Amino acid sequence: MIFPRWTNLLGPVAVVTVIIGSLASIFVIWYWLSDNHLTVGYQPVQPIKYSHKLHVTDLGMDCRYCHTGAEVSPVAGVPSSDVCMGCHNLILPASPEIMKLKQYQESGMPVPWKRVHKLPEYAYFDHSVHINKGVGCVSCHGRVDQMAEVRQEQSLSMSWCLDCHKAPEKVLREKHLITAALTSMPNQIEQGKKLLESYHINTRIDCSACHR
Numbered sequence: 001m002i003f004p005r006w007t008n009l010l011g012p013v014a015v016v017t018v019i020i021g022s023l024a025s026i027f028v029i030w031y032w033l034s035d036n037h038l039t040v041g042y043q044p045v046q047p048i049k050y051s052h053k054l055h056v057t058d059l060g061m062d063c064r065y066c067h068t069g070a071e072v073s074p075v076a077g078v079p080s081s082d083v084c085m086g087c088h089n090l091i092l093p094a095s096p097e098i099m100k101l102k103q104y105q106e107s108g109m110p111v112p113w114k115r116v117h118k119l120p121e122y123a124y125f126d127h128s129v130h131i132n133k134g135v136g137c138v139s140c141h142g143r144v145d146q147m148a149e150v151r152q153e154q155s156l157s158m159s160w161c162l163d164c165h166k167a168p169e170k171v172l173r174e175k176h177l178i179t180a181a182l183t184s185m186p187n188q189i190e191q192g193k194k195l196l197e198s199y200h201i202n203t204r205i206d207c208s209a210c211h212r
Contacts, residue, residue, distance in 0.1 A: 039152050039155055039156065040152055040153070040154065042116060042152040043116070043150070043151035043152070044114040044116065045149075046114055047100070047112050047113065047114075048097050048100050048101055048111060049097050049149075050097075051148045051149075052145060052147050052148070052150060053145060053146055053147055054148075056144070056181075057145045057146065057181075062179055063137055063144075064179065066078065066079040066083065067079075069127065069128075070127045070128065070131055071128055071131050071132065073127065074124075074125070074126040074127060074128065075127060076127045078113055080110065081101055081102075081104045084105075085101065085102060085105050088101065088102075116150050116151065117140070117141065117152055119156060122211055123158075123210050123211065124210050124211070124212050125210070132175070133172075133199050133201055134172040134174065134175055134178070134195050134201075135164075135168075135171055135172065135173075136171070136173050136177060136179070136180065137178065137179055138183055139164070139171040140156075141154075143181060143183070145181045146181075161210070162205055165203040165205050166203070166205060168201060169188075169192030169193045169195070169196055170188065170189065170192060171184075171192070172195040172196065172199070172201070173185050173191075173192075173195070174195070
């Protein structure tokens with residue numbers, strides 16, 4: 001007997017319909033609750049309003065002025081209030097947002113920025129390795145230079161990372177263009193394959209590459 005006796009009351013067609021509907025519901029719930037839909041677009045309200053568009057695009061600041069660890073450390077880091085006030089002691093010191101910043105500086109407490117991009121604790125990622133091998137900021141963070149408030153552009157899921165590791169030529173760029181606001185270079189694939197050789201890149205897709 002394939003189906004229990006109570007299914008006779010419903011009929012084979014109705015039973016099959018219920019089963020297919022249940023499986024479809026499970027798939028939809030799983031898919032829409034995956035990382036691809038829970039994190040993309042995440043844009044928390046920060047304790048102090050800060051526009052990357054203003055600082056990067058309008059004023060021409062380099063990402064590494066604030067994120068000093070990106071090239072030399074696993075963590076890119078965020079600037080201390082002392083770094084920010086190095087400019088803002090003279091620039092718009094009476095602005096309400098700058099006054100909030102100054103209060104944090106004077107209290108000795110760090111600004112409680114809300115983290116936007118965060119991998120699970122069991123996944124290891126090193127900013128310096130990727131930056132020094134020609135992976136630009138835009139590849140993972142999107143066009144932050146156009147964002148008044150930072151949001152998450154990519155899922156940062158395992159499959160997304162593996163797609164890049166399997167075909168890194170799609171994102172590689174010359175090192176002097178690491179912080180450039182380019183989604184891709186001209187002749188990206190051709191140039192990327194050349195950089196694979198010149199940068200001596202041998203990407204790994206085994207588990208221990210990211211799970212240590």
